[in-house]
Amino acid sequence: MIEVKWGKLKVFINEMMLSLGMSEENAAVMTEVYSRATARGVGHHDIYDLPGRIKDLSEKKLNPKPEIRSISRFNAMESYCGDNGPGEICSNFIVERAMELSEEYGISICTICDSNHYLASAPYVEKAAEKGYLAILFTKGSPIMGAPGRKEHVISSCPMGFGAPTNKEYSIVHDLCLAYSSYGTLAQKVKLGESVPSHWGMDKNGQPTTNPAEINSGTVAPIGEHKGFGLAVLGEILTGILSGGQIIDEPHPQTGETGVASQAVIVIKPGTLISEDTFKERTTEMIDRMEARAPGIRIPGQNSSKSKHKIEKESRMYLETQLVERLNDWAQKLGVNPLENKNL
């Protein structure tokens, strides 16, 4: 592991994005998204995804200078085209816009097509929660998840999440996909040599397995079987259909690419219905009541907040040597100062 200064890491991300041709505004968004995701301490869907994103940007698979344009709007609903920009820029755009609309209408929904992977929902919904909003964000990509008992890949696993403000030292932040496990988590289990419950998925022949590597080359199953599958259908409708984007395995009309991402966000401004103070008091009381019933219960957002506070307090974190090397390789190629680090 390598120790990395927290402030330096942010500067590094920002400089990399600028060197890839991004505007200062968009580089700042990317920096915030990767910082927030990384501070959670999850080890995937965060800084560990950055080399891949840099590669795609450098090869222009992702557009570093997207011109997001309005497709359609009707009062509290708006849809946009993301111009093949990074999913981070696209998602941040609709969340910001939906927050504005919710000030006017109380609730709003914004969608964006021609987008890409949004990394994780936590960075966006956490920011919204810190500003007093209840935000529910959905994304879709390729059909990688099965239906109950089926080995075929039929639908996106519907990565999603929500955030809500509290008076605790953390906001409620829930970041999930509707499969028992993301392929990221499975890869981590493989690395750790761990097995997984047999209902998490099946191997490529449609047989149940507890080997995460076999599920990785097979099919992940939806949580609660038909329950999670149906919720993924809702996600596909909100993202792929309402955005005017692609659905299931539909090819993009211009590029022919399948699995093009779309996002949708519903934002509620609770302060318009009950006061923001009351809302926070009530979410806090909700947590207190659950903790009174089951002491030590894990509340969504609690663990990731502890990680964040530790990193911010110590102004440093630890990254795998291989990741830092890959990032520094890219830095050299792009003429950016490498991550200053101390090999432990």
Next chain:
Amino acid sequence: MIEVKWGKLKVFINEMMLSLGMSEENAAVMTEVYSRATARGVGHHDIYDLPGRIKDLSEKKLNPKPEIRSISRFNAMESYCGDNGPGEICSNFIVERAMELSEEYGISICTICDSNHYLASAPYVEKAAEKGYLAILFTKGSPIMGAPGRKEHVISSCPMGFGAPTNKEYSIVHDLCLAYSSYGTLAQKVKLGESVPSHWGMDKNGQPTTNPAEINSGTVAPIGEHKGFGLAVLGEILTGILSGGQIIDEPHPQTGETGVASQAVIVIKPGTLISEDTFKERTTEMIDRMEARAPGIRIPGQNSSKSKHKIEKESRMYLETQLVERLNDWAQKLGVNPLENKNL
């Protein structure tokens, strides 16, 4: 089993509700809700719940003449008090109102506190879908579900559902709770002598079990463990908090009762952003694409629609003898004509 004429069953429900003091309008709502739920052919959360509801109405535990009143409103958001009316009346009210608001704003949210059990989400979201809306309905009641690996009952299982229009012979209708199994399904499994997967819940000592009776006296687990638990937290916020109602195990300020139900519905009018025809074409294509990848896949709403079409075509259905006897006992007490039936 007893054969019951479909038209007669509806008349029977309506007359029972009128005899319990309901207005004609509300009796018609109850009739529609129980008819739609029963036509799905599930065998619980439908007509099988009616004797219990009649009992509560006759004992005035539920208010048969609720005066629903506005608590707060801000453009596309409104909250109401249900005056301890049946959850069916309260839920129908907010769904109807949210549909109206979505015509004006594109998306809306309506909530209601001081409500009761809504029976199931399907009747309301199915009706909304038939009218061209995308409706997502949530309810809450007592904390009956555990957190991951915990035997304590910490939160409502967040019964919910959504409906979306299609050009198929059925609307997409997904009706679920966020526990692996409702207590209704468990009771059915007990009746059938079936076992259940060990991750569905635990016995009263916190031990995993495959015996549905032991889970019934223990704790049901959230789907996908922390994933489903977090989604239930979202449900609790939307229903209990946004409505101004009660949360977790909070007692009602007037009655001291705990587990008082609240509902919330988000309604989207897709026709305001993309045309209603386009929306239906796209949901239909979404289904077609999934069916092409996995022939015979079960789409939410498909099975229940087959049941409904069969019942409507044959103008009859079959109910358990014990249920018909209980209903007829109530009919006699309330001076209503009994269900005409033919014992098979």
